[in-house]
Amino acid sequence: xxxxxxxxxxxxxxxxxxxxxxxxxxxxxxxxxxxxxxxxxxxxxxxxxxxxxxxxxxxxxxxxxxxxxxxxxxxxxxxxxxxxxxxxxxxxxxxxxxxxxxxxxxxxxxxxxxxxxxxxxxxxxxxxxxxxxxxxxxxxxxxxxxx
Numbered sequence: 001x002x003x004x005x006x007x008x009x010x011x012x013x014x015x016x017x018x019x020x021x022x023x024x025x026x027x028x029x030x031x032x033x034x035x036x037x038x039x040x041x042x043x044x045x046x047x048x049x050x051x052x053x054x055x056x057x058x059x060x061x062x063x064x065x066x067x068x069x070x071x072x073x074x075x076x077x078x079x080x081x082x083x084x085x086x087x088x089x090x091x092x093x094x095x096x097x098x099x100x101x102x103x104x105x106x107x108x109x110x111x112x113x114x115x116x117x118x119x120x121x122x123x124x125x126x127x128x129x130x131x132x133x134x135x136x137x138x139x140x141x142x143x144x145x146x147x
Contacts, residue, residue, distance in 0.1 A: 004039075005040065007074075007079065008021075009022070022057070024057065028072060042074070045072070048068075050127060051130055052133070053082060064089070066086075066093070067087045070083045090134045095131075099128070109122060109125065
């Protein structure tokens with residue numbers, strides 16, 4: 001079996017670098033839907049939505065992150081950079097805090113009348129939802145031929 005081709009993946013926020021490694025596959029949420037990247041992908045630049053970033057290394061191990069806004073760029077040198085306004089590793093998520101945030105933001109949506117306050121509450125709820133979804137992902141170890 002031929003070795004899987006890899007590419008360089010970097011995940012950055014304004015305050016830290018969460019990942020920089022060689023990988024075989026990255027799946028992330030763009031504003032237009034999910035995007036999958038393999039080595040040799042055509043260069044693209046796209047805006048990020050709120051969602052997961054799933055990273056698979058050559059051993060088949062999956063690492064999962066959240067990302068909330070920003071953009072992704074795959075260049076013609078086989079480098080994928082995701083620059084997110086806010087991101088975190090799945091294992092950093094405080095599930096109880098996310099549940100509390102979801103509850104608070106739902107109440108705020110129901111109680112607020114100002115359009116901006118309602119929108120802020122909607123975004124807070126979506127962030128909490130993403131955190132809860134990502135925290136429940138099973139971690140994949142080993143080969144990922146069936147993906």
